[in-house]
Amino acid sequence: MMKKNTFDVDRCAGEGPQSTLEKKLIEEYLIEKGYRMDDLHNMPEVQAKALMQEACRYASLKLAEVESKTKFRKDIHYNG
Secondary structure (H helix, E strand, O other): OOOOOOOOOHHOOOOOOOHHHHHHHHHHOOOOOOOOHHOOHHHHOHHHHHHHHHHHHHHHHHHOOOOOOHHHHHHHHHOO
């Protein structure tokens, strides 16, 4: 009997005000790759882990991009 993987978005999505956005970005990445969260439970653990690592990196980069844009806009607003 094949063991189901227990991968969860919460493993890499932090807590706080951005966690909801981070979870959505992870789901977005998986969808772009042709997967859903539920699909991770049925794939080989190595593959599921690699996919989640990629999704977490994607979400982190996107969050950093959003934060940078927000800071840039605030700097322009206050200095302009």
